[in-house]
Amino acid sequence: MLLLSKEDIRKVFTMQDAIEANKRAFRLLTEGKCNAPLRTNIQAPAHEGCFLFMPAYVEDMDTASLKIVNVFPHNTDQGLPALPAQVMLIDGKTGVVQSVMDGICVTQIRTGAASGAAFDVLAKKECRIGALIGTGGQGAAQLEAMLEARRLEEVRVCGLHFERTKAFAGRMQEELKRYGARIVPVISSDEAIEDADLVITATPAEKPVFDGTKVKKGATISCIGSYQHHMQEIDPVVLTRASKIYFDSEEAVLSEAGDILIPLEDGTITKEDFTGDLGDVIKGKVTGRESDDEIIVFKSVGVATQDLVAAREIYDKALEAGIGTKWNS
Numbered sequence: 001m002l003l004l005s006k007e008d009i010r011k012v013f014t015m016q017d018a019i020e021a022n023k024r025a026f027r028l029l030t031e032g033k034c035n036a037p038l039r040t041n042i043q044a045p046a047h048e049g050c051f052l053f054m055p056a057y058v059e060d061m062d063t064a065s066l067k068i069v070n071v072f073p074h075n076t077d078q079g080l081p082a083l084p085a086q087v088m089l090i091d092g093k094t095g096v097v098q099s100v101m102d103g104i105c106v107t108q109i110r111t112g113a114a115s116g117a118a119f120d121v122l123a124k125k126e127c128r129i130g131a132l133i134g135t136g137g138q139g140a141a142q143l144e145a146m147l148e149a150r151r152l153e154e155v156r157v158c159g160l161h162f163e164r165t166k167a168f169a170g171r172m173q174e175e176l177k178r179y180g181a182r183i184v185p186v187i188s189s190d191e192a193i194e195d196a197d198l199v200i201t202a203t204p205a206e207k208p209v210f211d212g213t214k215v216k217k218g219a220t221i222s223c224i225g226s227y228q229h230h231m232q233e234i235d236p237v238v239l240t241r242a243s244k245i246y247f248d249s250e251e252a253v254l255s256e257a258g259d260i261l262i263p264l265e266d267g268t269i270t271k272e273d274f275t276g277d278l279g280d281v282i283k284g285k286v287t288g289r290e291s292d293d294e295i296i297v298f299k300s301v302g303v304a305t306q307d308l309v310a311a312r313e314i315y316d317k318a319l320e321a322g323i324g325t326k327w328n329s
Contacts, residue, residue: 003325004101004318009109012317015141015148018113018310019120023282025309026117029249030279034058036304038255047072056304062092065308067103073204083107083137089311099315099324104137110310111302112141114248115200115222118298119149121281122246122289123220127197128153130181133189133209133233134202134225135159135168142200142224143172147179150198154182158192190214201225201233206258212237217293224300226259234297236263243294244275244287249303257301 028034036056043050049072057064069085076082085103090096119127127150132143135157143155157172159165162185169185176183186192189210193199196219201209203225212235215221221242225233239245247253253260263269278298280286289296318324 001097001327002099002315002318003327004099004314004323006102006105008318008323009102009105009314011323012321013109013310013314015109015113015116015144017313018109019116019145019148021309021313022110022113022117022306023121025303025305026248026277026279027282028058028279028309029303029305030277030283030285033060034305034308036308038252039304041256044072048074054304054307056308057092058305058308059092061308061312063308063312064090064092065304065311066090067107067304067307069103069107081137087307087311089315099311099318101311101314106307106310106314107302108138108141110306111138111224111300112145113310114300114302114306115142115224115298116145116149118222118246118278118300119146119198119220121278122296122298123150123198124218124289124292127151129196130155130198130200131189131192131196132157132200132202133192134200135165136202138202138224139168140172140175142202143183144176146198146200147176147181152179152181152198154184156184156186156192156196158186158189162187193219198222203233204231205233206231208235209233210235212239212241215241215295217295220296220298222298222300223259224302226257227301228256229258229261232258232262234259234299236268238295239263239269239273239297241295242273242297244289245269245273245297245299246275246281247277247298248300248306250274250277252301252303253299257299259299
């Protein structure tokens with residue numbers, strides 16, 4: 001069995017690799033070739049946490065996977081990650097676990113790459129300005145994916161605490177300088193989304209984090225933070241303004257995402273407003289962007305197929321490069 005750390009993964013798996021892996025995952029999902037049950041969510045109310053288990057199996061790849069990702073927000077008080085995670089890659093022919101890898105890193109890069117894939121497929125070709133709302137654990141990967149998908153001049157970042165936002169922007173300016181974009185910290189989401197062509201929200205908010213009336217025509221919005229019924233990042237106004245609404249998986253989104261469930265329940269939108277899954281667009285079954293004036297929304301909650309495809313590619317690349325630690329039980 002091969003043990004792969006965050007550093008190991010980063011040596012062999014780039015954001016562009018992850019975006020292409022996500023496209024393959026979304027296509028597999030659309031084609032019905034991945035058995036990926038909805039994730040099991042076990043609440044731990046005494047600690048305001050939850051345990052999430054995400055299995056997947058693709059027969060054509062002879063590969064299965066299991067991601068364990070747990071949400072314990074108070075871990076940060078002890079210097080521990082708020083979302084500890086591991087991914088197990090399993091040989092589909094023998095059932096033997098081939099690799100255990102850092103699930104925090106896999107989750108960050110594959111979730112960032114979901115936005116990257118959505119922008120690559122759905123955003124207009126010429127984009128200048130990006131906006132990132134949320135500078136927590138997902139912030140860096142989301143920002144990198146945005147810059148990988150489109151050549152931007154500027155990305156404005158906004159978080160709950162401006163001092164932390166400034167520190168995040170400074171760190172990202174250095175780490176992502178190869179993209180040539182200015183990373184600018186701003187105080188409000190209004191400042192962030194003004195004239196923005198690409199918008200990402202990556203927060204655990206329980207009420208909308210931006211004003212939907214201020215989103216410009218032609219913008220593409222990726223909302224990846226809310227994953228429970230009571231969470232809501234998207235201003236429902238932008239759903240009524242959007243020409244098209246896409247999902248990573250409609251089934252998964254309708255099982256848990258308040259961003260869509262709440263406006264569905266209050267009648268702001270109906271299922272007739274849904275356009276399809278991103279995999280449908282990649283496969284050519286559903287139309288993508290048709291004009292530069294369309295506002296397009298992509299809502300993602302994450303599906304286990306993404307973890308499986310990413311983990312398979314990471315493992316294969318690590319083996320080829322001789323990276324990782326072998327462990328014999």
